[in-house]
Amino acid sequence: MKPGSHRKARGSEACMTRRRFMGLSAGLAGALTAQPFAIAKAQGAGAPLKVGVLLPRSGVQAGIGQDCQRGVDIAPGILKDLGLPELAIMNADTETNVEVARARAERLIGEGAQLIVGAFDSGQSTAIAQVAEQKGIPYVINIAAAPPITEQGYKFVFRNFPTASMILSDAFANQKEIFAAVGSAPKSVVFMHVNDTYGTSMQKGIDAALSKADMPYKILDTIAYDPAARDLSVEVAKAKATGAEALLLVSRLNDAMLLTRELVKQRWTPMAVLSMGPGWYEDQYLKTLGKLSDGPISFVPWYDPNKPLSKALEAALVKAHPDINLNTNHIYTFEALLIAADAYKRAGSADPKALADAIRATDITDNVSIGPGIRFDAKGQNATLKNAAIQNRGGKLVTVAPKAAANAQPEWPLSPYDKRG
């Protein structure tokens, strides 16, 4: 090798490297610049909207979370039939824990979720709402009734579910209708509620709602309990000792089953079990308790059986799960996805602000829930929703109020637990 040839060779190599480097850099820069446009273009051209669905799939609320999931599972076919764009569902489990819900929401957004749906529980939904607002990602609440969630001035949070005060006022109106229909009413009740965010919201609102509603009964005692309680014998003994004629409740699924077991064991059949929350109408409740599940009346957000979409949803659920009744969990989880798909179609983009603006302008009349349809007020709340009274009857659910949506007369009073065979 001649002197200098080595340097020349190195220089030539270096020159090549520089050129290659420049070329590669330019290519990479071009690719990076083009990528967002490509994504945006693809999304505009009908790429599925990435929807993070947060539900309590494990923990104390696992039964209800998994029931909500059925609403997610049956949604794609119906949305397709409605001519709405496809959704790419990203599932996450809140483990029935507020902090886990918050962390999972952050993670979903980090992984590319463009819209969040969930989370059944008010405490968990409150945490998710804070994350969604902070990150500027639209959040559609499927089920959560604590009023403060939509009182914070959030721009990206929407709720298609009644607030606690809406549930209470409808519940009392429906109760009065039932009392008039059966010609009997309890003179006293004991109010038992879970001490979580939803339960305490209902407890705070009940006195004001009662005085407005002019109910025939008075509340003899209010008993709060832990939703994760494993034994409710003391609570039921205390309720029984008040001598109240009926039970007024705000519960969850596990505690509803525990309460029923204790009512049977402590040989107390009240005139009525009037529930203003989940638990008592869930399929798991009906199947686990069999004949003992008959009779409780739940005053809950429900579906209008006369709406065409209700029939489509019911048919899809029957096809997927023949032995499960359509209920609040399926209805409102499905409607949250309906809102997401409808907004994505109108926005024509997955841009969070465009999506939020589209959700704010929602006006869906072809829906499932009772009321004129889905539309949001300035706070992001659908204030037009109406509730119904549902009674458990032979493992099925019948609507007993309001009269316009009823398909059965209420059975009154509760048949004695010890005479059910």
Next chain:
Amino acid sequence: MPAEIYLNVAVSGVLTGLVYGLMALGLSVIFGVVRVVNFAHGEMMTIAMYLAVALFSAYKLDPLVMLVPIAAVLFALGYVLQRGLINPFINRPEHSQFMLLVAVALIMVNALLIAFGPDARGVQTSYAFASFALGPLIVDANKAYAGLAAVTVAGGLFAFFRYTLTGKAIRACADNYAGALVVGLDVKRLYALTFAIGSACVGACGSMMVLLVDVTPPLGPTYTLLAFVIVITGGLGSMAGALLGGVLIGLTEAVGGLLFTPSAKSMFTFAILVVVLLFRPQGLLGKRLT
């Protein structure tokens, strides 16, 4: 409030407390002899509960009938655990033992999660909704059976330690370690046997507990904590103290919940613990350290 309500709630609390007491008894026996605090105690009970649920689901075997076989399985588990894993840690610092048993507990919880999933499971026996009426007193049949079984098992355990040679040998190990070695007792084997007996206790307790509450994998730490509270209240290492502590805690939870607010039931449990630690740190029936 009618007087019979107090009576009903008190009886219910005592019966639940007896089951708690049996659970704590296992912890107390292990600590009293082996001087190792079993931080996986509640998790071992959860394993027993899942065994009871699995046997009931598959073969409709009543948890009370399966009490002895399940206790035997936990006995074997305890023996193997002590001989294979805990024995090398006997003379190591307490924090090493603590870390080991916490690790064992975590493995147990996660193994149960993998095997059974996170959902609550229970048994629906023919007497699941039964109760006995004795005048104004209504007693939950499940609690009555579980309480009775707890008393029987505890009685058997007391008799074993008092009247059998092996029981006496174990007590000798607890009273004087060096003395036990001098007279030729196989202390390592007796330690393993003691850990196995404590585990069998908690196994029997799990069979009863599944009649009272549904089981989930994360249930273990709650009961480990409860067992500690009971044992510290009754006196660490005292068998009678564990039973007394269990009954006291069960009764306090029930009556406290009735008199005040039920959602603060566990507050009363910890209030008792604080009072005992302040005024009788050795526990109600514990021996004062000299």
